[in-house]
Structure formats: C-alpha cells, structure tokens
Amino acid sequence: MSKQKKAPSSSDKTEKKEKALKNIEIRVNSLGQIEKDFNIDDINSFLNQTVPDKKFEEGGN
Secondary structure, eight states: OOOOOOOOOTHHHHHHHHHHHHTOOEEEOTTSOEEEOSOHHHHHHHHHHHSOOGGGSTTOO
16 A cells, blocks of 8 residues: 655644734624724734635536
C-alpha cells in the first residue's frame, strides 16, 4: 500500500485568525448599546484577507 501525503494542517491559519481576533472586544452596556474598541476599517481588512468573496467565484447563479 502506498502512503498518502497529508495535506498541510490548517492550524497555522487558525492561529493567525485567533491572534487577529483577540484584539477585538465588543460589549453591551446597561442601556443595551453596543460598545466596541476597534475600527470598522480594521475589521473590513481582516475579513477581506480571511473570507473569500462568493461574488467572484465562478459558477455562481
């Protein structure tokens, strides 16, 4: 039997994402208002780097 090569684990990618998300903190105050301590542009850049955009994938309806 031949040995199958294992695909590189995604743990490296997961660790990078976790490090990026550790700096994000969201709270809800006593009035029910959402308080955040990050910039929306930072969140958008993080999402652009880590989440594929389905609009640009081929085979879409």
